Amino acid sequence: MGSAAEDQRFMRAALAEAERAAAEGEVPIGAVAVRDGRIIASARNRVEASGSAVAHAEFELLRAAEAAVGGRRMDEVDFYVTKEPCPMCAGMLVNARVRRVVFGIGDPHGGGCGGALDVTGHPGMLWHVAVTGGVLADECRRLLETFFRDARKKKAPLPGNIRMRNFQRDAYGIELNKLLRDAFGRDLTQWFRWKVWDNHFESYSIARPNSELIAHTGVFRLQLHLGGERFPVVVLAAIATARAERGRGHIRKLLGAVLERCADTPVLLTAPSAAATFLQKFDFRPVQEQQPVAEIVSGNPAVCDRKLTPEEARPLLEQNRCDSSAFRAEEALPLELLCLCGGWADQLLLLRDGLAAACHRRGETLHLGGLFGPNPASWEELVTLLPLSGVRRVEFGFAPEIPGAPIHWEEPSPARQVFLRGELPLPVPFHFPESLEF
Numbered sequence: 001m002g003s004a005a006e007d008q009r010f011m012r013a014a015l016a017e018a019e020r021a022a023a024e025g026e027v028p029i030g031a032v033a034v035r036d037g038r039i040i041a042s043a044r045n046r047v048e049a050s051g052s053a054v055a056h057a058e059f060e061l062l063r064a065a066e067a068a069v070g071g072r073r074m075d076e077v078d079f080y081v082t083k084e085p086c087p088m089c090a091g092m093l094v095n096a097r098v099r100r101v102v103f104g105i106g107d108p109h110g111g112g113c114g115g116a117l118d119v120t121g122h123p124g125m126l127w128h129v130a131v132t133g134g135v136l137a138d139e140c141r142r143l144l145e146t147f148f149r150d151a152r153k154k155k156a157p158l159p160g161n162i163r164m165r166n167f168q169r170d171a172y173g174i175e176l177n178k179l180l181r182d183a184f185g186r187d188l189t190q191w192f193r194w195k196v197w198d199n200h201f202e203s204y205s206i207a208r209p210n211s212e213l214i215a216h217t218g219v220f221r222l223q224l225h226l227g228g229e230r231f232p233v234v235v236l237a238a239i240a241t242a243r244a245e246r247g248r249g250h251i252r253k254l255l256g257a258v259l260e261r262c263a264d265t266p267v268l269l270t271a272p273s274a275a276a277t278f279l280q281k282f283d284f285r286p287v288q289e290q291q292p293v294a295e296i297v298s299g300n301p302a303v304c305d306r307k308l309t310p311e312e313a314r315p316l317l318e319q320n321r322c323d324s325s326a327f328r329a330e331e332a333l334p335l336e337l338l339c340l341c342g343g344w345a346d347q348l349l350l351l352r353d354g355l356a357a358a359c360h361r362r363g364e365t366l367h368l369g370g371l372f373g374p375n376p377a378s379w380e381e382l383v384t385l386l387p388l389s390g391v392r393r394v395e396f397g398f399a400p401e402i403p404g405a406p407i408h409w410e411e412p413s414p415a416r417q418v419f420l421r422g423e424l425p426l427p428v429p430f431h432f433p434e435s436l437e438f
Contacts, residue, residue, distance in 0.1 A: 007102055010034050010080045011136045014104070017044040017057070018082045018143055023223060023232050024049065024331065025199040028143045031057040031081040033065040033074075040068040040077070048199045057081060058089035062096055074098040082140040084133060087112035090119035093129050100130040104140030162257050164204050168197040171211070176203065179213040183240035184342070190310050191341040196334045204258050206250050214242045215250030217258050218438075221265075223330040226425055230330075233424065234262045236269035237335060237438040255282055259421065266422035270437045273417045284419040290409040290429035292396040294379075296388055308348035308356055310341045316356045319374040324399045326427040329436060336435045343438065344369060351377070351385040358397075358434075364390060369397035369434045379405035397434035399427070 010032055017030025021044035033041040043060035047053065058081060065079075066072055074093075078100040085093060085101065090112030093101055101113060101120065112119040113131045120129040158164060165172055173192040181187050202219040218238035224231045236258070241250050259267065259282055271279060276286055317336055340348075344358040347369065351357055354375030359368045366388060377385065379402050386394070400407055409429045418432040 006037070007080070007132065007135045010039065010078075011082070011102065011104055011140075013039055013042065014080045014082050015136065015139060015143065017042050018140070021045045021057070022143065022147050025221065028147050029057045029081065029083050031061040031079060033061055033068070034078045034080065035069070035076055041065040054088070056086070056089050058085050058092060062092060072096060078102060080135075082136075083107060083144065084111035084113050084115050086110055087117050087119050090117070090129075094120060094125050094127050097127045098129050100132065102132045102135055104133075104135055105137045105144065106133050158204075158257050160206075160253060162204055162206055162254060164202055166199060166202045168192070168195055172203075173197075175207070175211060175213045176205070176216060179205075179216055179242055180238060180240055182242050186342045186345070188338065188341050191338050194314070194337065196337050198334055200331050201334050204254050206254065214245045215254055216240050217251070217254040219258055219262070220332070220335045220436075222332050222335070222436075224424070225328040225330060226427065227326070229425070231424060232265055234265050234267045235332075235335060235436055236267060237338065237436075239269070239271070252278075266420065266424045268421075268424075268432070268436075269419050270416055270432060271419060273414055276417065276419070279419050282421065284421045287418040287420050287426060287430065287432070289412060289414065289418055289431050291412040292398075292400055292407050292429075292431055293410050294394045294396075294406050294408075296383070296391050296394060306350045308350050310337075310345055310348065312350075313340055313348045313356050313372075316354070316373040320372040321374050322355075322371045322376045322401075324401050324433075326401075327399055327430070327433070329433070332436060335438070338438050339370075339435050343434070349387070351382075355385070357386065359386065361387070361391070364392040365395055366391045366393070367395045367397065371398070371400070371402075372435075376402075378403040396431070399429075399431045399433070 013032045014030045017032065018028040021030060022028035026045040026048050029045040031043050032039045041061055041064035043057050043064050045057045046055040046060055058079065061079060065074060065077055069077065074096045076099060079093065079098050080102045082104040084103045084105065084107040103113065107115045110116050114121065120131055177188050177192055200221045204217045204219065205213045206215040207213050216238060217236060220235045220237055222233050222235055224233050239251060314337065317340060318333065347358045347360050349357050349359060355373040355377055357368060358370040359366055366386065382402065
């Protein structure tokens with residue numbers, strides 16, 4: 001049996017997992033597995049992300065603990081969970097022969113460890129799990145209460161005729177694609193066909209009585225890694241009004257409703273510089289970006305520049321390891337895939353196995369919007385792969401971390417700007433990744 005101090009220490013680790021679940025839109029339940037006084041595995045609720053009713057924190061933890069132990073028997077392992085396991089999970093704990101379960105808040109209505117049922121201690125069971133409840137119960141309770149209070153707030157009726165979708169409905173997707181095609185000239189059928197719309201994306205729209213959408217704002221909820229810390233943020237994208245409806249205040253109405261629901265979270269968006277006065281009314285301020293640039297002494301024609309379709313490029317983006325340590329977005333794949341099907345759709349090149357680029361030429365400048373894949377390259381290799389014949393300058397649409405690259409930063413003359421509402425410790429110098437723009 002662990003001491004009270006040890007139980008609290010391990011429960012705090014489980015609470016940290018629960019907080020990560022809440023940030024991901026999951027019911028905030030976290031868990032850790034402990035053996036010989038140290039944590040061997042951790043997990044959190046993933047029901048929404050996995051689309052599985054059994055992806056409770058305890059199930060996710062058991063899989064991780066089995067890998068750590070190298071077997072299915074947990075008779076030397078203690079499970080710490082922020083909420084009393086349900087009967088399903090309690091049965092699993094018995095079958096796995098978990099030595100002890102320690103939970104935070106009890107569940108008198110649905111708990112399986114003595115709350116509603118006593119599965120773990122039932123006399124007919126061949127294995128009895130030792131149970132300790134109530135460890136850091138108040139903190140576990142507050143996290144759950146805050147989550148469900150915020151969830152009820154999100155479900156409150158929106159003003160006027162604004163509708164919100166946080167899952168893909170095919171009929172709605174058809175109307176949204178039609179609006180975005182009208183507003184931007186981009187057909188996103190492929191993105192909707194992939195069904196990558198997950199619980200990190202919310203769609204706010206205004207529609208005519210026949211369900212035809214006339215205005216839209218997309219809300220992507222991400223986690224940003226900045227300077228070694230993790231911050232929940234909202235990125236607004238796919239902000240559009242049908243051409244025939246422009247100038248009628250639809251975006252003003254949508255932004256008011258969206259930002260009221262995101263009041264406690266920093267919000268980022270990119271927009272034309274001319275929109276600054278309009279966005280200031282919603283407490284947005286422009287962020288000072290810098291343009292990363294590399295000068296090319298002598299450009300070589302590309303060795304391999306096969307054009308890619310978004311379908312072909314998708315696996316490389318999903319396995320991407322060309323990340324920035326200063327500014328890294330987590331859970332951003334749906335938004336990045338939207339960019340892949342949108343602004344990048346006709347700019348995709350396969351440079352070599354495991355590395356692709358989104359780039360286009362403007363005179364003697366090559367604009368490299370994105371570089372992605374599981375096998376990053378050095379600058380020495382890149383200059384042999386990129387189509388640099390006649391190019392004297394490379395502009396990057398991201399903050400490049402490429403070994404050997406002669407990067408310098410310039411003051412841009414932007415036609416578009418990044419706007420921020422709230423506070424974020426953005427790195428200096430800073431360039432917002434084009435993969436998060438639409």
